[in-house]
Amino acid sequence: MSDPGVSALLAFIGGTALAALLVVPYIAWSYRKRGRFGPGHAVLAFGMLVYALALWTYTLLPVPDTTPEWCARNAVRVPQLDPLRFIADFQEERIGSGLGATLRNPALQQVVFNVALFVPMGMFGRHMLHRGLPTVIAMGALTSLFIEFTQLTAVWGLFACPYRLFDVDDLIANTAGAAIGYALAPLLRVVPGQRVEAPPGEPRPVTTGRRLLGMAVDVVSVTLLGGLLSVAANALWIYGFGAVTAPQHLHWLLNYALPVGLLLLVVPLAGNGATFGQRVVLINPVGPDGGKPGIGRMLVRFAVGSGGYFTLDALGLGLPAVALLLVSAVAAGWTRGHRGLSGAAAGLRLVDTRAANARTSLVAEDRRPAPEESP
Known part of the structure; x- marks a missing residue:
């Protein structure tokens, strides 16, 4: 896993650059789709763009120098195909007892992170894309599967060897995160500036x-x-x-x-x-x-x-x-x-x-x- 701070920064910078290129088409689309430009919709659209880049930065970075020597020592060649293996990993990596020790357990942290990583997908899928629960779950599962295969194939052959693990537990956790995000999607309604008062084709005042x-x-x-x-x-x-x-x-x-x-x-x-x-x-x-x-x-x-x-x-x-x-x-x-x-x-x-x-x-x-x- 890459440094979360670096991954978030790269996603924000990349999202800002893409937003600068897409802002004019988005404004034009918004006026024709909703009849107006809502700042709340724009904030959520920007968040969805940054989130999409964050999926890439968190799951693929940092990229090592995959030389033959590095690959011989570190390549991840065997996928983890045992469902719920993280339970055994939790027991193996458990040090001490109590709530503090449980929260510091690396196996638990990995699962929680993988669930949380896909919660925004479920929220955006329901609130912004207006998709139902089966579609949102399918989006989460297919996106996670694509990421896992990207890691398994060394970014589809771009690198000399795989440097991330294909883990079926990640697939399960990511899909669960999308489902949880679907349930939490109504929270996005509190973002102001999303109200549409009239049909798109109805004239508005020039303000x-x-x-x-x-x-x-x-x-x-x-x-x-x-x-x-x-x-x-x-x-x-x-x-x-x-x-x-x-x-x-x-x-x-x-x-x-x-x-x-x-x-x-x-x-x-x-x-x-x-x-x-x-x-x-x-x-x-x-x-x-x-x-x-x-x-x-x-x-x-x-x-x-x-x-x-x-x-x-x-x-x-x-x-x-x-x-x-x-x-x-x-x-x-x-x-x-x-x-x-x-x-x-x-x-x-x-x-x-x-x-x-x-x-x-x-x-x-x-x-x-x-x-x-x-x-």
Whole structure:
């Protein structure tokens, strides 16, 4: 067993990194699945992600240097296939009597750990995935079996020899832990921010939090896309052309021009006028006539909003860029209809996309020719 502190830290770091990559798709999914973004759901989803990585770190780490010499001395080649063998191990490793000695028994600690390791799976399986008891038990058993075979096969042949024991008692304890977790799942209901007040398709008000979330999605999406494009370009230049790094002007194009132009200009102009972040949180900007904003208004919004922030940042004007970002965030709460600084400058209003779609459908319905009456 690896150091629990190190395994937990690695799982948290890995979960945080994955969450940063998955946060935008998760927000988009949440708005379309539940009609809103619930912070309680997000906290539990993050916990489930960290837990999934913890299963890997706790069961496979630390990875030894499986040299032939190490394998000759330490390889675990014979699986433990005797059910409930841990009872005999408990008696063999028992030193002293009393509750304290019992709690310090390594055999008992191993069983308790293996049960506890799968309790979150049962809780998440019932509360987050809405699965019944048979399915949750099957999830626990199959996941445990996969882990045990991974250990038996030296991580499916990636290492020279098995360095962990295939133990049928671990399979039993893990499955029991999943069942116990199913019973404890109602405790997750106390996490605040999970309440869904209306059906997913029903429009909601455009609030300050929703505006700020859309702005944050724009900034995060542009940053992530620019970073991924730069990494891909560097890999191409290093491994394809043998250069140390990609040219500086290419970094500017990939870090700024392309992601900003695509997400903050092309997406609004080609769509309903919403930036990528606004589309994620189902916000629709409309002009004075209630329709899609004109090109001029969208360019003004771009210059005063996120586009202006990234332009100032690309020009090396970090302080003005941060100032614009802060003013925009404050204006999202103080302006009428939460249209923010850019919306006010461009003369735009913000509505829920579901309300805008419903209104468009009604207008289209009204414009249909009436059916001819039969004689």
